[in-house]
Each structure stands twice: as structure tokens, then as C-alpha cells.
Amino acid sequence: MPASRSSLVAASLALLLGGCAVGPNYHGAPQVAAGEKAFQRADAASTAVSEPVAQWWTVLDDPLLTRLIDETLAGNPGVEGARARVREARAALRQQRAAGLPSTGADAAYLRTANVASLLGSGQSGGSGGSGSSSSSSSSSSGSSGGGLNLYVVGFDASWELDIFGGNRRAVEGASAALDASEASVADAIVSLTAEVAQSYIQLCDARQRLALTQQNIDIESRLVDLMKARRAGGAATDLDVIRIVNQLDTTRSQVPALNAIISEQLNRLAALTAQAPGALDAQLARVGTVPAPPASTNIGDPASLLRRRPDIRVAERRLAQQTAAIGQNIAAEFPKVDLLGTVGFAATHPEDLFNNGNFTYLAGPLLQWTPWDFGRIRARVAQARSARDEAEANYRQTVLNALADAETSLARYGQQRDAVTILGRARASAEEAYRLTEIRLRGGTAATTDVLDADTRRNQADLSYQQALAELTQDYVALQKSLGLGWTRPAGG
8 A cells, every 4th residue: 555545544433533522521510509608507616617538537536436446347248249349440441431332253163154055966866876976976066965066264353433423432431430439439328337336336435434323313312201201200291392303203214215215226236337147236235335526626618618528529520520411421322333343254165264365254344324314312322311410410510509508507506505505504514513512501501402412413413314415416516527528548649
């Protein structure tokens, strides 16, 4: 081939292979929020705009909680399933990339052909004598017997679809976006699981502490019942006084079964989260400590960092990119397809002659395929792809708005609960002071033992209310970390 013709062919092939991909190019997700520089519901006294800690549970400084979270992330089936979906998406991307490369094959065959009339004639002549048989035998070809022909074939073939209009490139874009979404789903699962473990652990600690305080109340009220009965026997109290104290004691006792049920529920829940059977953690968690308190100040960052960090937003954005690529993939189906085909092989009537030069055959050339009249099928698929892309964009917008609302709500609850804990802390201190003064009066003879026990009950009830409020504050802290998209770390280089 002359040099000028070779250059022309090469330039034409490069032009075909470098053609632009049809369909819309993805330029990123649309802006949803106005870009506020600070959260609206943040309490300046308890929050800071510094970048938050990804592994937020370490700030609570509870080694047992940290160990439970580590065990969950190492063996929870939900995380394993999400990681399996990542491997599946990665394999799908490799498959889609390979679809743009040539495909090859090899085949070998042994064929035998025969002329039916010749076979029938051979059968008739066999019954009439030797002359017909001799004539048939003399007319047989060298590669046949009894009127048939043996054919041995070995070949190799290859085909390559030229991605002129970018259909395969769009498919690779979509598969790559799907892989990114799967990886973000792993992070989203980690965010949810770390928060779930912490919430369950806090409920367990809270229930254990409330049970201990309730038992103390039962002991105090039991003593009150005994004293009131003694006073009734001495004529200083009535049956109504005794009944009231007994009713109060029974009401307090009724709280014990519910607290034990919460303890059992959370033990089972933590066992399931850490991929263990119910009861496996009972001994380990038999003596949990107090509810871990959140720090005095919490780093929350800003709304812009929230949108970059939350995995569910990343999933929605990658789904939008995937559906955008699908539009071009379907539009490309409207245009002709060009395949480069080639096959080489050998064919002979005898095996020993198969690879002789004279038996070599080859075939090469382009194949054009086009369906210009498909009665609107492809256009319908393009319309479906555009609608799916619009739906993905709407889902992205809603995900962003929900994330911002979630964070603002969590900040508001966290700030309000801190105020409630402060108020209940003062109530707890005043109840403690009332108990101390009542004891002084008892030693001075101006108060009865029942007054001291009643003050002790009120003090214990104040402790119980403060404990519940502190547990709710830590739960709100965990919910805040989840709403900020914390709990996972970006891989190195990611």
C-alpha cells in the first residue's frame, strides 16, 4: 500500500475512534442551597465551626464503646454486604471497559457432506450387479468415500465495534459512577452503624443506672411504708396515709420490669450489630459504666463541608451522573454501528493437508448495522433515560435539603437538651441541699424520720431525672454526629 494511502487510512481511523460522544456531558450536580457559611440553629456556647472529628466516638472517651464499634465495623453483615456490592460494581466497570476492546475466538470443525441422489443410486446399483458399483467408485473424489466429502476446518476470528458515537464510552461513564455510588454506600452504612451502636450502648448504660436508682427508691419507700404502718399502729397516721405510701412503692416497683426489658433488648441489639449471637455480650456488658457525657464544645464545621462529607449526598450525586451517561448511551443506539470483522483459517479434505499454504483462507472488512425504522423504540428508551435523569436530579435536590434540615434539627435539639440538663442539674443540687437540711432538722429534733426519707426520695428522683436528661443529651450528640455525616474516613488518595 502506498505511503499516502496508509496515512489516509490511519487518519480516517483516528477520526472515527476519536469522535465525540453523543448525549449531554455531566458537569456536576446543581446547586441546591444558597451556600450559607454557618448553621442557623447552632449554639455558639457549645459548638465550634472547626472541622469535626471523623471518629467522633473517641471524643466520648469510653473504651468499651470504642471496642464495640470496632467489632461492628469488622464483622457486621450490613457492612460486608455493602462492600460486596462495591466489588460487584467494580467488576461491572471492568466488563464495560472490556466491551470496547476487540473480541476474539477460535473454532475447529469436521464436516462430512454427501449427495443424497448419489447415495440412493449407490444403493440401487448394489442390487443389480458390479458394473454400476464400479462406475460409482471411479467417480468418487479423492477426499470422499461412498459419494461423500470430508472437510476439516480450523480458524480464528476477531471483531471490534468502533465506538464512533460514544455509546460504550457513556456506558463506562455510567458504570464508573455506579461504582462511586457503591463506595459511598459503604460509607453511609458505616455512618448509620456507628451511630446505632452508640445509641444502643447509651440506652444500655442509662437503663442500668436508672435501675440502680429505682432500686434505691424502692428501698427508701419500703422503709417509709414500715414507718407509716408503725405510726398508724400508734395512732399518728391513718389507713389512707399507709395506702398512699404503698401505692407509691408499687408504682416505683412497676418500673423495674420495663428497665430489665430495655437492658435485654439492648444486649441483644449490640450482639446482632457486632455479628454475634444473643447473650454473647452479657458477661462483657454486665457492668457498664455511666453514660458518657459529650464534650463541652463540639466541632460541627459548616454547611458546605457537610454537603461534601455526607455519603448519602454523594450517592445521590453519583446516581445523577450515572443517569446522565445513560442518555448518551441510548442516543448512540440511534446511529449506525460499524464493526471491523476478520477471520483466518485453513480448510482441507485431508487432515495432513490442513496447514498447506494453498488451503489458507482469510476474510476482513467492515460491517455496517443500522436500524433507521424501529417504530420509535430507541426514541422511547431515550425519553425514559431523560426522565430517569430528571428523577435523579430531583432526588439529589431532596437529599441535600433533607441533610441540611437533619443537621439543623439535630443542632437545635442538642442545644435545647443542654439547657434542660443545666436546669435539672440545679434541681438536683437543690434536692441534695433539701435532704441535707432535713437531716440537720432530724438531729435537732424538729423533723421526723419520715421527713428525711421523703427528702431522700425526692433527691433520688432528682438524680433519676438528671440521669435521663444526660442520657438524652448524649443521644442527641450521637444524632448530631450522624446528621453531619461523620463516622467514616476517606481512604488515602480518595
